[in-house]
Amino acid sequence: MDILGTVISISDTPNTQNYYFVVNKESKITKGLFVETETREGILIGRVEEIIKTNRYFTQPETISNYEISIDTIFPTDKWEYIICKVKCLGTISNSSIKKVNYPVSPGQAIAIATNENLNKLFKFDENGIYIGNLLNHSIDVKISMNRLFQKHLAILALSGAGKSYATCVLLEEILNRNEEQGKVGGIIIDPHGEYTSFAYDDRFSSKINLIKGKDIRINTSKLSYYAKEFLPNLSFAQERDLLKIIKQLKGNDDVFSIKEIMTEIEKSEEIKQATKEVLLANLNLLNSLRIFGYYDSPSPESLISPGIISILDISEITNNKKKQIIVSYFLRELFNKRVHRRIPPFVAFIEEAHNFAPEKSNKEIFSKPVIEKIAREGRKFNALLCLISQRPVHLSTTSLSQCNTHMYLRITNPYDLDHIGRSCEGLTRDLLNSINSLEVGEAVIVGEAASYPLFIKIREKTVCDIETNKSLEDEAKEFSEIDNNKKRDINELMK
Template sequence: MDEVGRIFGDVGLGQFHLGLVQPVERGDYLTVEDDLHGRVLCQLDDLRRKSDLDLEGADALGKGTGTEETIHQNLLGLARIIGYRDDQGIVKIPTIPFRPGAKVFRAEENLIADVLGLKHRGNTGAYVGLLRNHSLRIELDINQLVQRHVSVLAKTGGGKSYLLGVLIEELLRHKVTCVIIDPHGEYGSLRIPAEANGVHARFHVESQGFGKQIQEYSPDAVLNPAAKPLTFSLRSTDPRDLLIFMGLNNVKMFLAPLKTLVEAVATTNPDYTVHDLVLAAQRGEGPAIEALHERLEYVEQTKLLAPQGTSLSDLVQKGVATLINLRGVAPDIQELVVARIASTLFENRKKGKIPPLFLVIEEAHNFAPQQGTATCSRILKNIASEGRKFGLGLCAVTQRAARIDKSVLSQCNTQLILQVTNPLDLKAIAQSIEGLTPGMTDMIQSLPVGVALVTGGGYHTPLFCEVRPRATKHGGESVKIVDN
């Protein structure tokens, strides 16, 4: 085995210091031979170079009067103990500290795989990438993802949508039903196979399109021609929601006259259309009715409300990912669409009328904000706290961990974290995730694109994962302003 250093100083039960004789990187896996339990897996959490060079010595070097050869220096590491697997397969930490002076080795792949639980999960595994600097596959437990919710967190451009694309490809391979709230219309590219390259070979990924398992709906099917029109049933839209569709937020002024108008039209024609409401408003008098008339004409143009809305059996199909493309749709209407869809899915999942499914919310800080409200906040919070009982998994994707509702974030038991640099977002992440060491929080700030910290998903300790390449084309490529 490859010796990298020796334990020194006070030795704790969770961590120890070591003097390094070989360069090791933060995050590398190490092992110490324990008298009672054999090899124990550890991970380097921090590194420091200690030296006797003082300020005067540094000054002298600057002036050319000193020499670097006289500096005494040592490379010191802080390692975290992960544990060993006992006879029953349970991961345990030794209850007696290691001996000072004990040798520390680089851990071998079979020990890492065994203690971390990196195994082929067959039908229940979603292959998201390889353990960083190793060739061990990280497969997330699909049942845990759906039952216990997921969050994907990173700064803008950090690779959230790319990684989510990887996850959805895996869910589709396993015939898991998904509904994806896609505010930028990025996920239609899941139909198109990626151009395979050397990276695909290294990760053993074949390019593949999922055209047969993707369907797309949009409230604006003119702007998004690959989508079918998404409409809601007018009769089941109460006047309060109708005001939101109309873009009128003065409830005090408009709710009562709108209610009167709808009731009058509904009594003469139970199958009324938005056009019938427009005609009735046209006949009315007064400033409120005139404003209602003008806004109802706008709603008629949007074609969002129809006597028969899009049927649930069309919207949710087993093993299919339904994209709700909201590109070009006004923010308040986006919230209403999310609220209507999320509550329909939740109610029908409770009754068992639709298959268990995974509901993905991109830009989740807009739909379940920590401050202020969104029309869909309440239903998303309900799904986060109760959805798992009914087989409705939530996946919240956000670039602002600090701005998403904390009760939603803390219910996500699998976190996929890419680079985050904003101190407020880092604080929110550190507070919502168990088992994150200060060293890991530090590392999140400098993660390169394509490396994620994975917590949960069937693993007992956080793992750094090199995200596998997409089998399909990524739809969220950054737009070049100036060409080469």
């Protein structure tokens, strides 16, 4: 065992929260390193939170300022330079069980790098778990039990470009690669930017992917009898009652029908007042203009969830926000209801740009927020689970975010976002929030149900092939100029 240093007694330490140790000159120490030492309770595991370099010759500024030449030429200053590390106590390992720290380490005790065996015990890694990456500063794979990671909902939060979609791809790969002995779950991705469609074009994953393009999505018009209040929120009670009567009448004919046929029946009805007709027809006409309601569900909600299969709802080509809201609201509610009645297998719903579908501040036309909050509150009882992915936590529903018992943070710098997640997630200290601010791209910290203690990791490399979803500014400008010049050249040729 390589000794890093020795525990010292300064600033009311050692205590059960923190201690300091002096580093041996030949030791290489890094911030975030996990260390261990012996106490009377067992092996105490801690994390290096800060590294301080000091020198007794440079402790008094007024003395240094009086020297006209460098003090290094007069005194052996290099021999008095030393490093002190501040360590946060995490837990004590005793007889293979993990306990909170109830007794401090003794001054003079030797400090060593925590062994992989002890780190596995501390974080309860699972050999059959989801392989996310490697523990920062240590050569140990981070494999977290699927139950611990997803069963009480997961939130992946980061600023744009910090790697949240990359981390999500890694999780999707792990779900797709699981075998029956490990347990397979179904998955659905709400993909507003087409970032995950690459799975459908990769031969290693394509057989397990169900890709649905936004233009192909349809909702059975007869379902308006259940969703009229949600999708037509401006109707009065009387107006909604008259609409439901017409829909019930059409459903009684045992035939499929469209919104236009509902409108025709409303116009023909002698029981509905003219003023009510005008309101109903105006609202239905707006709904019909979205071109989303048809004779049947496409796809059917049941076909979206199968063990080991992930369905991708690619709504990147849909520009109408109301249409996106209706799609997300309808399919999530249908899936949740079917899971409650055990008609479909357990599933995880990955919602990219979750702050747009469950915003903190919303209006009547944010149809998806109520169902997302409902699944967040009740879904874990039925294994209908959420993974909320967002670059603006401050705009994400506090109700939804607070129900996610595991959070994965990549780099976040916005102070409002940091303050919001600090209030939404229990156990987040100010030091931890500051660490989130300084993470590198591809680094993450996991806190909550999935990690007994804050877990700093380097996300592993994904294996799914990338498809070109965007180009650099320079490449896009060159390509546009080339196309434009070709058009002008063709026109000139025709004019000759």
